Every structure is written in C-alpha cells, then in structure tokens.
Amino acid sequence: MVTLTLDRLSARYGRRQILADISTPPLHGGQVVALLGPNAAGKSTLFRRILGLLEGEGEVRITGTRSERPIAYMPQDNGATAVLTVYEAVLLARMQGRRLKVADADLGEVDKALAELGIDTLAGRDIGNLSGGQRQLVGAAQALVQSPDILLLDEPTSALDLHRQISLLSILHRLAQERNMLIAALHDLGHALRFADQALVIESGRLVDCGPCEQVVTPQMLRHTFQVEARIEPCSQGRPQLIVEAAI
Amino acid sequence: MAAAPSRAAAFAPAAADDANLYRRLVLRRQLILAALALALFASLCVDLALGPARFGLDQVIAALFTPGSVEDSLRVILWQIRMPVALMALVVGASLSIAGAQMQTILSNPLASPFTLGISAGASFGAALALAFGVTLVPALVDYAIPLNAFIMAMLTALAIHFLSMRRGVTIETIVLLGIAMVFIFNSLMALIQFFASQQAVSAVVFWTMGSLTKATWPKLGIAFAVLAVVVPLLARHGWALTAMRLGDAKAESLGVKPRALRLEVLIMVSLLAAIAVSFVGTIGFVGLVGPHIARLLLGEDQRFFLPGSALCGALMLSVGSVLSKVIIPGTIIPIGIITSLVGIPFFLFLILNHKKNAW
Structure with a gap:
C-alpha cells in the first residue's frame, strides 16, 4: 500500500x-x-x-x-479555449509521457474514468462549451485516468x-x-x-x-486558525456537522 | 456493424459507447487527412499543367509516373522548371502553417504566426539590405546572399524574442506584443532603406516582399525540405505535451510537461522552419495564420491530427494560390504573397467575426 x-x-x-x-x-x-x-x-x-x-x-x-x-494532481483551472472534446482531454492526460499510439487499454481507462464520475454522456462535447462545474469534473477524470x-x-x-x-x-x-x-x-x-x-x-x-479529522477539527482550532466561533454537532444521521456562529 | 470487443465493456458497459464514438472520430479525422492529401495532389498536378505552355492533366500524370514515355521538352519543362516551383509551394506552405500552428499552441494566442511575430518582417529587412546596398552578412556565398541575409535576420528576430521572453515577469501575452513591436521596428527600417535606396533597388525590394515562388530551384527546395523533414518528427515527439499546453500552463505542468522549456524549444524549431521558408520565397502572409485555423476547424487540436492537418492545409493553400497566381491574368504570374493576402484577409475576418465554437 x-x-x-x-x-x-x-x-x-x-x-x-x-x-x-x-x-x-x-x-x-x-x-x-x-x-x-x-x-x-x-x-x-x-x-x-x-x-x-x-x-x-x-x-x-x-x-x-x-x-x-x-502522483496525479488536479489544479484548479482547466483550459477553456482548447478545441478538444471531453474524451480527448481525458485521453490526453492518460497519454502524457507515453508514445503517440493509443492502445485499447488506454481507451478503456478513459471510459472507466468518465463513467466513475458520471460524465460519460459528455464525452463528445467540446470542453470549451462546458460549464465551470462540468469542466471541474473533467479535471477530476483527467487526474483519475492516470491511475x-x-x-x-x-x-x-x-x-x-x-x-x-x-x-x-x-x-x-x-x-x-x-x-x-x-x-x-x-x-x-x-x-x-x-x-x-x-x-x-x-x-x-x-x-x-x-491527525484524525474529528480530533483536529475542534472549536479551539477553528477559533485559533480560522478565527470563527463555531461548534460541531452530530446531524440526524450522526455525522459531525459544522455550525458557524460568527467571525471573530 | 458489430462493435469491436473492447476491454472497456468488461467493467463499464454503459461507457463502452464512448470508446467507439472516439474510434469513429479518429476514423473521420483520418479520412479528412486523406482527402486533404488527395486535394493537394490534384492541386499539384493542375499547378504543373499551367504555364506559358499548357499541358493536359493526362500528359502531366504521364510525365510524373513514366517520365521516359513523354517528349523531352515536356519532361524538361515539368521536371526542371515547374516541379521545383510547385513543390516549393507545398514545402513553404507546410512550413509556414506548422510554424503558425505551434506558435498559436505554445503562446495560447490565435493571432500568433511567423508574420505577426516579426519573423517575416525581419527576413524582409535582411533581404532588403542585400538588394538595396549589397550588404551581405555571410560574404562567402554570393549566390545565396539574399536568402542568407533574410534567414539571419529572421533568426535574430526570433532569438531576440526568445531572449526578451526569458526575462522575469514576461508573460506569453508579452511575447506576442514583442513580436508586434518587431514588426513595427522592421517596417520603419524598411522605410528608411527605401528612402535611401535607388529607384531600381526599391522596386527589387518591393518585389521581394511580395513573395514569389519563381525563385525556387532544386537545391533551395532540398534545403527547405530537409529542415521540414527534421523539425516535424521532433515536434511530433512532443505531440501529447503540445496538446496539453492548450489546457494552460498549470494543467500542463500537472501532467508532467515543463511549459517554459517546451515553449523555448518549440519556438526555436518553428522559427527555423519559418525563417527558411521566408528567406527563399519572400514574405508570404496569412498562410501561417489561416492554415492552422482551417486545420483546427476540421480536425481539432489533438496534435496527432492537428500537426499533419496544419501542414496539409498550408501546403494546399499555397499550391492553390500558385494555381490562382497563373490563371487570374493569363500570361502573368502575380506574386503569390499578394494572392495569399487577398484570399487570406477575408477568411481571417470571417474567423474573427464568426466566433464559432471550433474556431478558438
């Protein structure tokens, strides 16, 4: 591991x-x-x-x-002017540093990444025509496809x-x-x-x-580092929930 | 048609269509490239058939494939006189278009081209020095004085841009502005030369800047082709990285590309390509600008298709331009630079005003 x-x-x-x-x-x-x-x-x-x-x-x-x-890294921005389809943009991330020839296995990885993120229906769209949110999902697919x-x-x-x-x-x-x-x-x-x-x-x-999230994210830390008065309470399903009262 | 079995189907049946759609897209692009190549061959044959003595296309094809079977005069005219000119159109068109395509790619600017970055203007200035005052930058080779001058000035321009762009804080937008500054500098220097030069020299300079393929010879063609043949595989090697550059520096970097290093390497290669092309035939504008845009519209920006596509579109534009330059006024060959500008400018305006999704 x-x-x-x-x-x-x-x-x-x-x-x-x-x-x-x-x-x-x-x-x-x-x-x-x-x-x-x-x-x-x-x-x-x-x-x-x-x-x-x-x-x-x-x-x-x-x-x-x-x-x-x-390591794969997903930066915040993703080129909006490139004339590439979503499929090409994700394939591109997969093929970086490899030969020009695309193997079936590479196409398989692209399919998998698109399907995992639920954007397989966008495959043929130009990335320039996507919304910011869709483009962000493409960015995530570009990171995932690098396995x-x-x-x-x-x-x-x-x-x-x-x-x-x-x-x-x-x-x-x-x-x-x-x-x-x-x-x-x-x-x-x-x-x-x-x-x-x-x-x-x-x-x-x-x-x-x-450390473990629930030990690190505490009202003291929030006050000290983020300068907010906040408490953490379980929601109806028992998950910890952040409730912010005020900025200090 | 049965879908080809793919590994994708095993784990993501819903998405298997995507891979097949993509394969179809690839096939369509290959067909477009083939069609462009075919059109190019047709244009080449027509270009060869036209001239003071007109030949039939059948004669041209016979002379091309079985040179032994045709008359000596036909063979000599075709192979010694017209062929270098016709092929030069292809090589120069491809070189300028590839140069423009990669400049647009690495500078993220749809207006970048050898013309707008001042490389053509630098070449014109070098040529004008030789034509007006007999200044030769490399004295040994008198036969090649004009192209050598042009080449040296074009490369100096490109190197000046590289050098300035290495400074801290220079962005890619600045590089394009530097190019435009170069154009203005050389235009004023040209005006100065024309002011001091003799009448005869001025007309020689003006004719050179119009661009003409008629100066082509087999050795010049050989040099231009050799540079093209060396640079294209080097660019193709960076295919994925260059395509990634279009997603922005941050994204390219995250994919393992080194944007600054790649930008410099590619700028040097394409400057060489453009400088060689321009120094042999003079200023031929708009091919380097419009060729890549047509390729982008037809094929997108995946370099595996965009690079050969740009080459074919540029070559086709210049070859058709060569045909037009002979047929518009029979008996006169209009300088090809004028033709490409006249055809290129309206197309360029169309590109700017018609902001379609695929046109950048």
Whole structure:
C-alpha cells in the first residue's frame, strides 16, 4: 500500500519563505486527507512542492508504489479555449509521457474514468462549451485516468453545485478505499468533517496540527486558525456537522 | 456493424459507447487527412499543367509516373522548371502553417504566426539590405546572399524574442506584443532603406516582399525540405505535451510537461522552419495564420491530427494560390504573397467575426 511521508519540507518563491519545516507521520493509502488552512496559508504551494514543481529543502518520501509517476494532481483551472472534446482531454492526460499510439487499454481507462464520475454522456462535447462545474469534473477524470497511487486535488468542488459536491466527494472517498489510493484535497471545513479521514492544518506555511479529522477539527482550532466561533454537532444521521456562529 | 470487443465493456458497459464514438472520430479525422492529401495532389498536378505552355492533366500524370514515355521538352519543362516551383509551394506552405500552428499552441494566442511575430518582417529587412546596398552578412556565398541575409535576420528576430521572453515577469501575452513591436521596428527600417535606396533597388525590394515562388530551384527546395523533414518528427515527439499546453500552463505542468522549456524549444524549431521558408520565397502572409485555423476547424487540436492537418492545409493553400497566381491574368504570374493576402484577409475576418465554437 502506498505511503506518503513529508519530512521537514520547505519551499520558497524567490526570497519569500512560503513553507517551513512541514513534517507528517506516514499517510497511508485508502484514505482521504483534508488539507485545511486559511487563505494564503500555503496549501497549493504544499501540493506543488510535493509534486516537485518547486524546489526546497526537506524530502517527500513515497513508498509502496511501482508506478513511475505515482502522483496525479488536479489544479484548479482547466483550459477553456482548447478545441478538444471531453474524451480527448481525458485521453490526453492518460497519454502524457507515453508514445503517440493509443492502445485499447488506454481507451478503456478513459471510459472507466468518465463513467466513475458520471460524465460519460459528455464525452463528445467540446470542453470549451462546458460549464465551470462540468469542466471541474473533467479535471477530476483527467487526474483519475492516470491511475495514480496518490491524488492531490486543489479545491475539486469549488465550481460544483451542492448535489455534485457531495456526489464527487462520495465517489472519491469510495475510490480511495477501493484502489488503496491516498487522496489529499483542499476543501472547505464542512466537507472535510464529513468526508476526510485525516486532516492537516496549515497556518502561515507551518503545519499546526495533523491527525484524525474529528480530533483536529475542534472549536479551539477553528477559533485559533480560522478565527470563527463555531461548534460541531452530530446531524440526524450522526455525522459531525459544522455550525458557524460568527467571525471573530 | 458489430462493435469491436473492447476491454472497456468488461467493467463499464454503459461507457463502452464512448470508446467507439472516439474510434469513429479518429476514423473521420483520418479520412479528412486523406482527402486533404488527395486535394493537394490534384492541386499539384493542375499547378504543373499551367504555364506559358499548357499541358493536359493526362500528359502531366504521364510525365510524373513514366517520365521516359513523354517528349523531352515536356519532361524538361515539368521536371526542371515547374516541379521545383510547385513543390516549393507545398514545402513553404507546410512550413509556414506548422510554424503558425505551434506558435498559436505554445503562446495560447490565435493571432500568433511567423508574420505577426516579426519573423517575416525581419527576413524582409535582411533581404532588403542585400538588394538595396549589397550588404551581405555571410560574404562567402554570393549566390545565396539574399536568402542568407533574410534567414539571419529572421533568426535574430526570433532569438531576440526568445531572449526578451526569458526575462522575469514576461508573460506569453508579452511575447506576442514583442513580436508586434518587431514588426513595427522592421517596417520603419524598411522605410528608411527605401528612402535611401535607388529607384531600381526599391522596386527589387518591393518585389521581394511580395513573395514569389519563381525563385525556387532544386537545391533551395532540398534545403527547405530537409529542415521540414527534421523539425516535424521532433515536434511530433512532443505531440501529447503540445496538446496539453492548450489546457494552460498549470494543467500542463500537472501532467508532467515543463511549459517554459517546451515553449523555448518549440519556438526555436518553428522559427527555423519559418525563417527558411521566408528567406527563399519572400514574405508570404496569412498562410501561417489561416492554415492552422482551417486545420483546427476540421480536425481539432489533438496534435496527432492537428500537426499533419496544419501542414496539409498550408501546403494546399499555397499550391492553390500558385494555381490562382497563373490563371487570374493569363500570361502573368502575380506574386503569390499578394494572392495569399487577398484570399487570406477575408477568411481571417470571417474567423474573427464568426466566433464559432471550433474556431478558438
């Protein structure tokens, strides 16, 4: 099973230190990790650092994978002017770094990714004609189709309506378990409580807490890091629910 | 027709149609490419048949496939005089169109082309230096003084753009603006040359900037073709990465592409392609701009189809242009640059005003 460990990771843009000394215990596959923190805390930067797109001290250790590119990353934006169909855009993500020739197995993976996310009916549409939410689902399919062991998602639900937010997160949660995949995602606190197993909290480029979600997301943390007065109560189905009273 | 068995069906029966729909799309694109190639061959034959002495298409085809069976005069005219010109149209058209296609791709700008980035203007300036004042940048090769001057200035322009674009904070939008600045710089330098040059030299410069295929010879054709033959496989090798560039830098990066490095490498390759083409035949505008747009409309932007499609569309445009340049006024060959501009500009306006979904 894949394991991701961050060891004293740092990153800087020019002289500005963005991340400092971020260390985590081994994060195992099969679960969803929420990356939490206020705006400009360095969450996206941490993803870019893990991917190796940024230089810095420290080490990203990945064990238990046989893939050459074990990490797939879904950034927030997805080209809206390209003249490509949804199917082509997803195939493209699959074929990166491979030969020009497309095998049947690759088409199979594209079909699978589209079907998993419920966008197989969009396959023939031009990505330029999609809504923001549909494009976000295509982005998720582009990440999934790479058959990653670790999936990093940068606000995967920001453009989706509530129904699709819940269904995408449920799908991802299920896939993490089915494929022993480690999914790390930036998303809002409410969803984190409901869908994430673990949570990392980042504030001003430093890791302030790390552990099981229900232990990390507490009224104290919310007051301290997010500067809101909030409580957490079980909903009618017993799931933890975030109720925000006021900003401090 | 029975659907081909696919692995997809095993785990996602509902989506198996998608793979088949995609296979059909691929087939349609292959057919479009084949049709373009066929049209290109037809245009080439017509181009060869036209000239001061008119030949029938049957004679042309006979001379092409069984040169031994036709009269000497026909064979000489066709193979020694018309063939280099007709083939040069194909090679130059393909080169300019590929250059434009990749510039549009890596700069994410539908207006990028060798023409709008100042590479053609740089070439014109180099040629004008030789034509007006006899300045040769490479003195050893007098026969090739004009194309060499043009080539050197075109490459210097491209390198200047590369160099400036390496500076911190220069975005891809800035690169296009840099190109436009280059066009203005060279236009004013050209005006300066024309002001000081003799009457005769001015008309030579003007004629060169109109673009003409008639200067083509077998050796020049060989050089232009060799560059094309080297650059195209190098571009094809980056096929998936180049297509990914159209999704934006962040997305491309997330897929493992290194956008800055790829952009520089491709800019150098296509500048070479455009500089060679322009230096042999003069300024031929709009092929590099319109060719890729037609290919995009027909084939989309997957480079496996877009790259050959752009080459074929550019070659076809210039070959048809060559035919038109001979038939519009019988007995006169109108400079091909004028034809491509006259045909290209309305098409260009159509592209801008008709904002269809596939037209960028």
